[in-house]
Amino acid sequence: MLRSQVVLQMKEVRVGVIGAGAFGETHSMVYSELPGVTLVAVADLNADRAREVAARFGAESWYDDWAPILERDDIDAVSVVTPEDKHKEPVVEAAKAGKHVLVEKPIATSLEDADAMIRAAEQNGKVLMVGHILRFTPGYVQIKQAIDSGSLGEPMWAYSRRNGSLAQVKRISGRVSAIMFLGIHDIDLLLWYLGGEVERVFCESVRKEVSRSFGVPDFSWILLKFGNGALGSIETGWGLPEKWADWKIPGDWGAFAADIEVEVIGTRGAAYFDFPPMMVTGCDSEGFKFPDLIHRPRMHGRTEGAIKIELQHFIDCIRDGKQPLVSGKDGRRAVEVALAAEKSSKIREPVKLPLSHGF
Structure with missing residues (x-):
């Protein structure tokens, strides 16, 4: 057709x-x-x-x-x-x-x-x-499917890293923390992978140049304790060099300005996701570069990848009258954990969930 x-x-x-x-x-x-x-x-x-x-x-x-x-x-x-x-x-x-x-x-x-x-x-x-968007990104989805199939056994531990560059925090002028800007991706991911509810959140942060300039931590480590016994750990921050993924050409080699890794260990198996570099690497007068092949690559004049899958899913939900893969309540759960992590970072003590409004 x-x-x-x-x-x-x-x-x-x-x-x-x-x-x-x-x-x-x-x-x-x-x-x-x-x-x-x-x-x-x-x-x-x-x-x-x-x-x-x-x-x-x-x-x-x-x-x-x-x-x-x-x-x-x-x-x-x-x-x-x-x-x-x-x-x-x-x-x-x-x-x-x-x-x-x-x-x-x-x-x-x-x-x-x-x-x-x-x-x-x-x-x-x-x-x-x-x-x-991670729920529409093939590598992350493959791990979720492995968890759901039972091939990893019962998930016990998951680790997710998402470190951005100084250019990112400068671009947004530190309007939110890396926890809320970058780590929110990984919080949602671990909620999706490990299931159940988070009972307790502990977060420690490093406060150096980013904190002095913008009032938000440079880096944060977050530990999540789930009610089902699983543990989750998230590393996120702004401290990569400004030249990280700073190339201008080729124009279709969209930069992916983050250092990322995911690890899930279950009672019978483990799964890993690690990038960059992607599968393509180049080097010219601007230095080494590795295009985004996952989230929004440009191919033959069109945008492909996870962002296209995500927006198409939204349109399909409207047409078919179905519930989206990421609901408002899912988004709220991630924000609650992020707020708990920010609070824990400030008071340097574990924070129990659920939070009361305005905590």
């Missing part, structure tokens, strides 16, 4: 993107390439940026405020890709306006905001999906 015939059989889903930063641009690009999906509008407080992204990916409209997107009856869904602490209002208002919502991780920086979003989506019968 021809691709054009497949599109004709699909219900068109018309989307808007709220937030036109680096990842909002990626959402816009992917939506513009998905079959049966129309990118209608892009909004950003920076009008020039909204205009630029809308024009580049063929959106018919752009706005310097997100409210006009929600007022349009011809938009079915939105991606909310604003800064982490600015998710609540557009998500809640989008649900009230009858829009399905994909909100980037973390769902919020407080439990109160997360609860308000979850409640709005439930009350209005709309899909609320949180953009935890």
Whole structure:
């Protein structure tokens, strides 16, 4: 069957993107390439940026405020890709306006905001999906499938590392900690892998140059104790050199600016995921470089990889009326653990879950 015939059989889903930063641009690009999906509008407080992204990916409209997107009856869904602490209002208002919502991780920086979003989506019968991209990344999914198959036995221990560069913390001006910006990926991953509920969180942090400049820890180590007896450990921070993955050419060699490793040990087996380097490495006048082949590689002029799978899943949930793989409640669980880790880092004592609001 021809691709054009497949599109004709699909219900068109018309989307808007709220937030036109680096990842909002990626959402816009992917939506513009998905079959049966129309990118209608892009909004950003920076009008020039909204205009630029809308024009580049063929959106018919752009706005310097997100409210006009929600007022349009011809938009079915939105991606909310604003800064982490600015998710609540557009998500809640989008649900009230009858829009399905994909909100980037973390769902919020407080439990109160997360609860308000979850409640709005439930009350209005709309899909609320949180953009935890690792659940759509083949290597991580393969480990999850091995766990679910029983081939590893009962999971006992999992370790996940995600260390970013100084360039990242400078780009976001330390608006959140590495725990909430990077480690939130790994928290969700270990919740997915190990199952059950986290009972206790302990976190120790290093505070050097990043802390002096931005008020957030340079590196943090997090230990999770699960109610089912399993243990999880997460390493995250900002301290890699600024030149880490800093190349400019080739343009399609998108940089993946993090040092990552995952290990899961069960009663009958173990699984490992380790990168970079990826399977492709180059070296030229800019030095060594290794393109992202996993999350959002560009191939033949189109975006592939986990981000495409993730956004396609969101569209499929809308079309088919099914629940997303990462619900608002899943996002809330990850935020609760992240908040507990931040608190533990400050008081240098273990923190028990569940947290009370505003702890």
